[in-house]
Amino acid sequence: MPGADKETDLSERIEAFLADLKRGGSGTGPLRGSGEMARETTALLRRITAQARWSSAGDLMEIIRNEGRRMTAAQPSETTVGNMVRRVLKIIREEYARSRGSSEETDQQESLHKLLTSGGLSEENFRQHFASLKANVIEAINELLTELEGTTDNIAMQALEHIHSNEVIMTIGRSRTVEAFLKDAARKRKFHVIVAECAPFCQGHEMATSLSKAGIETTVIADAAIFAVMSRVNKVIIGTQTVLANGGLRAVNGTHTLALAAKHHSTPLIVCAPMFKLSPQFPNEEEIFHKFVSPHEVLPFTEGEILSKVNVHCPVFDYVPPELITLFISNIGGNAPSYIYRLMSELYHPEDHEL
């Protein structure tokens, strides 16, 4: 039966993706860039939409929610996956509403009145069957994929508005988005980049090599020197792993130090973050927030006897509160941290915040 074949093929793909997620990030955070992760997740969700058995939007949403739950559980620190699941759920809602011909659903404004009147009924509404729904949803997901492809370019295009000639810019660790951003600016302007190495994984070294290859004047400093060097810096430009619902960041270790130093010297702190990193998550959810990896990089296993006498921890992420951030640059433009809540409600349906 070709149908059964398709299904096993699909579930095999899902399992492989889950296993990949679980093993992902041995040490330094994501194995792949989160952009790639977002695209892969979306492509997988498109496949599920195309191949799984469902008759109504409600069924499909249930399937995707289930798979989404498993994916996020496999690697809670990889928030991009959950975000993409939410985006797809939102797409299904919209397409369903369009098929029904009601445009109300699309401009869902959460007024108190509306919450009271329509609460609980929304799921019921998704039971209706539309023949064209599948094609429409897939079409919409394809659009999302195209959008994802272009995010880095979109962000990099704004570089010239933010980086001026002869500025000193500081960054930390390695972020692909920031890398593209700086390289784009370097095509027209001359400036100096200081990279904090971001021990113990020292992704900063790679960043510096890559930047200097592009002809940018680059200096690597130790993390401990961040404060000392800050007085010379005109702008801090960093990437992040996740943008939280309150406008804060979950970024690579050492970012908080950098942000505090920038605040002290009143240096503007700019975060380059594509929209798919926006996550409806608050920093108080302790279990999924932090991630500890093997302490090998801090104190090598070869060290011997001392290891049985000490406890070594190797956390990966820092929380940066929103008040330390000056500006977010996303693929749809610059935003202040206080505006994040608004973007959030545009991207995700409030019922999908909890998968």
Place this chain on the structure above:
Amino acid sequence: MSSRGTKQKKGNVTNEQEEEDQPLQAVLIADSFNRRFFPISKDQPRALLPLANVAMIDYTLEFLTSTGVQETFVFCCWMSNKIKDHLLNSKWCRPTSPNVVHIITSDLYRSLGDVLRDVDAKTLVRNDFILVYGDVVSNIDVSQALQEHRHRRKVDKNISVMTMVFKESSPGHKSRCEEDDVIVAMDSKSKRVLHYQKTQGLKKLQFPMNIFQHGSDEFEIRHDLLDCHISICSPQVAELFTDNFDYQTRNDFVRGILVNEEILGNQIHLYVTNEGYGARVSNLQMYDSVSSDLVRRWVYPLTPEANFTDQRGQGCAHSRHNVYRGAGVSLGHGSQMEENVLIGRDTSIGANCHISNSIIGNYCTIGDNVVLDRAYIWNNVHISNKVKIHQSVVCDGVLVKEAVLLNKQCVLAYNVVIGPNMSLPEGTVVSMHHPEEEEDDDDDEFLSDDQVVGNSKDKTKQKAFNPAEVGSEGKGYIWKASLDEAEDEELAQCIWGLVLNPDPDSDSESEASDGSQDMGSRSVSPEMDDVKGNVTPEMDDVKGNVTPEMDDVKVFQLEVLGTLQRGEEENIGCDNLVLEINSLKYAYNITLKEVMQILTKVVLEYPFQQQGTKLSSSQYTVLLLPLLKKWSPVFKNYIKRAQDHLDCLSAVEELFLEQETHQTAMVKVLMNMYQLEILEEDAILKWFSAGATTDKSRQLRKNQGLQKFIQWLKEAEDESSEEGE
């Protein structure tokens, strides 16, 4: 992205290209073939024992799957049904699993060698495969090692047969297993193993000179390596095990290959990594340290909260100080989980408890005011109030009653009841099985130790529990550690490993490694016993009745005899004799040690051979002495190192133990050999003082002549040392 990430990716890409035609295979041995975990392993095979609440075999399978293995053969022997059930219910046997698991069970496996011979017989592997035990915990990325291995095999045509994966870690590391400590000499450039030796119990290390003459200008001697028990093998490994039926363990194999390197042309290589984690849970000490490494996240991403086995409800939350809590854990008022604590699902803990560095399983109940430090508590355990447990293992279903104190290194096996109000001394092992149950079976040492006991279950004699041992309401028997003199030394070295091992027979592996200077010869099969001259009555007159299936050793012995006869008749020079014996050695694949023993035996028996066994002692010596003198250069050629002297002496001793009537001649022979400078006085003295193991040999040593001779030697030594001053 990190450098590591890119490396891994690159490795995967190239691997995939090669793997497209051939899936990567692995052989997983879910049996330990020893009884280190006895009596725990009596109720549950070792591969299924929980390590941080997950069965050990799951870690191994996860490791294999993550390295890209697509087909795994799991071999089980002891309690194979349990392992099978476990695997069938796990995610590994789901149709979507990227790693296809085949389970192969047989009660006939007694060692790693048997399994690999079966692999060969069934031609299961078609390409390079990974060989691991079911109790290996690792996150090492072996794709690099695999690539090196394949490259070597491509470059010089199947010469390299095995690549062993080692992890760098300096001596004294708690995750290094004393029993597996090795010293390795290797070529720095080609990573070829030149010499491999277990160091347990050795005070002196010896390296054969020829390893330094191999023509490579750089080599390393390393002691900072931790054996991960992961080896990448080519299909020839299985064939080699078939060809050499006496190979039981990987240790035998490695030594055998190294000794016969020139003849067979096989080589073994090493892959040393300093990233990742790899260790084998080979005894309880290792269980302790691997568990704590897991909780301290050394094996990331195989961490307790990752729930890689994909079981419902297994997940737990990780919070500060490496405290992990499963679903439905309740913690009483004032209880503290200090650090490195893992608590399984639906476990409830009472008030004012103090828990540190411990792992607690699922569905346990723990009372008030309990102190747990380095305790490993498995599932469904009830611990009452005021109990204190230090560095101990408490298995499933145990009931610990009020105010019990478990001192260090106690083991409470399945369903034991202890207490109330008592304290168990250090190293106590309590089990529901009576220790005498399997003593009846002890004589059959060739059976897998685990295996033996399985049959005896029905024989269980219901004996009363001793309330002094397990408390007034207790249930269980104390297992005493056997304190044989021979074992004392080892006991001190790896306490938790050996206390649990009350049967000296099962120790054959480590005993063999003690004498590891004698490269690769072990008395494993009865056919070989006669070579070493063990006193097996039916083997006494070996040459008279050669059994139809003559093995190499016997044929070799006959050949040596023939050579010597011809040598005497045709008056061939000693150099030519040596040459002939050497070529025979290679032809029959005999180790140097055996050559020497056989040579000694043949020469000493030569007079009997020529004149019949009815000779008197004096006639015998008259006939023998000129022969000894004549052939002394041959002896000198083979007897060089101190160990060789001892081996030669033991061969002499064994021969005279058999020929009891001629014991008086022994002194003369020894004297003669000493004067001909075949044997050194130090060696003789050492042999005399150390060698007595059986009653007979002790008696032999009481022989008057011999004692006089020794006396004389000692005096001579004193004199010479005085002269020296």
